[in-house]
Amino acid sequence: MTSLDIDRLGRRAEAMLDELAAISEEPDRLTRRFLTPEHKRAAHLVAQWMAEAGMATAEDALGTVRGHYAMAGEEAGANAVPRLLIGSHIDTVINAGKYDGMLGVVCGILAVEHFRDLGRQMPFAIDVLAFGDEEGVRFPTVLSSSAAVAGQFEPSWLEGKDRDGVSLRDAMQAYGLDTAGIPAAAISRDEALAYVEVHIEQGPVLEHADVPLGVVTSIAGQFRTRVTITGMAGHAGTVPMGLRQDALLAASEMMLAAEAIAKAHPEASMVATVGQIAVKPGAINVIPDRVEFVLDLRAAADAPRHKALDQFLRKAEALAGARGCAVAFETYHDCPTAACAPWLQDQLAAGAASLGFSPPRLVSGAGHDGQAMVGMTDFAMLFVRCERGISHNPLESATVPDMGAAVATLIRFIEGFRPPARP
Ligand code: GLV
Ligand code: MN
Ligand code: MN
Numbered sequence: 001m002t003s004l005d006i007d008r009l010g011r012r013a014e015a016m017l018d019e020l021a022a023i024s025e026e027p028d029r030l031t032r033r034f035l036t037p038e039h040k041r042a043a044h045l046v047a048q049w050m051a052e053a054g055m056a057t058a059e060d061a062l063g064t065v066r067g068h069y070a071m072a073g074e075e076a077g078a079n080a081v082p083r084l085l086i087g088s089h090i091d092t093v094i095n096a097g098k099y100d101g102m103l104g105v106v107c108g109i110l111a112v113e114h115f116r117d118l119g120r121q122m123p124f125a126i127d128v129l130a131f132g133d134e135e136g137v138r139f140p141t142v143l144s145s146s147a148a149v150a151g152q153f154e155p156s157w158l159e160g161k162d163r164d165g166v167s168l169r170d171a172m173q174a175y176g177l178d179t180a181g182i183p184a185a186a187i188s189r190d191e192a193l194a195y196v197e198v199h200i201e202q203g204p205v206l207e208h209a210d211v212p213l214g215v216v217t218s219i220a221g222q223f224r225t226r227v228t229i230t231g232m233a234g235h236a237g238t239v240p241m242g243l244r245q246d247a248l249l250a251a252s253e254m255m256l257a258a259e260a261i262a263k264a265h266p267e268a269s270m271v272a273t274v275g276q277i278a279v280k281p282g283a284i285n286v287i288p289d290r291v292e293f294v295l296d297l298r299a300a301a302d303a304p305r306h307k308a309l310d311q312f313l314r315k316a317e318a319l320a321g322a323r324g325c326a327v328a329f330e331t332y333h334d335c336p337t338a339a340c341a342p343w344l345q346d347q348l349a350a351g352a353a354s355l356g357f358s359p360p361r362l363v364s365g366a367g368h369d370g371q372a373m374v375g376m377t378d379f380a381m382l383f384v385r386c387e388r389g390i391s392h393n394p395l396e397s398a399t400v401p402d403m404g405a406a407v408a409t410l411i412r413f414i415e416g417f418r419p420p421a422r423p
Helices: 006-021 037-052 102-118 144-149 155-159 168-175 205-209 247-263 302-322 342-353 400-416
Strands: 056-059 065-069 083-089 125-131 192-200 213-219 221-230 271-280 290-299 326-335 361-364 379-384
Touching (some): 006 102, 037 056, 037 065, 037 102, 037 125, 065 102, 083 102, 102 125, 102 192, 125 144, 155 168, 192 342, 205 213, 221 247, 247 290, 247 302, 342 379, 342 400, 379 400
Parallel strands (some): 083 125
Antiparallel strands (some): 213 379, 221 290, 221 326
16 A cells, blocks of 8 residues: 555645636636536536546536546446446535535546556546536526436426526537437446545534544435515505515515524424525515525435425415415425445545544535435545535635545545445
């Protein structure tokens, strides 16, 4: 076993993340949404790094960049090659930090580069995947790129539109992608040995425990429900308060109701968020007649999450009715809690232990591409401590030694990787 320079690996990761962070739709902050020209530029950079690290590169129908590091003895063009999948995403939220997603892609590339430098190939291939639709901030889809790799892409998603009325289908075409190629993006269950992802924790647990790394046991389930309230527009100066059908006031009460419902379920780590709202007609002196918001509701267990959504829908109908408004719901994302495979968790923990780390096990409240991959192959995640648990914020930060520890753990994990025998 060669020794690993953890500090050097961490510095490499930091430099690559800085380069990626410079690719943004906005000049003064990091925003890189799915299928934008900036997504494409980031994808090209990642493909270049993959090639430099010894991988054959390709882009699939959803724009996922795929680097393939051949297994020992693999013949060019061979199909049905057993492969370990390592990935994360290169899309970001609006005004993002530079670690969420990108760290996992960079760790995968640096791990492969390590083996290439040693001239070492494994008895399995390694595919590094850079997904583009993990955040789901542009279209009414979430995880569509990893779903395509898992063979779970729903054709109806193509008609979903962004805020400018551009459909996913049209955006794919503008990006240079061919929807006819979506079925071919799927990796077969026989080839996929496992999916592993490194990601910043995005919460404070590891920092509180004073440890750099953690192993994820499961990812919380999630709903995204679009709520549309219709009231009656009117003059802000003339309609008495008791005679209004104000869609925004109804929406406000619904959001507070969602907060109360989530707070009533701390045992399920339930959280409810409204981070996007559109108010029409949007004039200072007009009573709002149409409001659209998306409720993001998550919990560590599926039964209380479903119960909570039902409770919210009933409450929202009552609140709308009391104000003379109508309300409609569309739940476009219902992702069950996804469990990480115990055997993979153990192998990740063993990789970390070989370097002297003792990673605790923890649940992920944030969503990840593993939730889409779980239908196709076993998955596990390695979390990296981040400062004050801050994420989805430019203040997001992870240290060079912690990132180096993550790359080194990934390397040791790959060296010791033993998939269970299949029946
Ligand atoms: C992605 O980061 C999500 O959890 O929404
Ligand atoms: Mn992420
Ligand atoms: Mn994120």
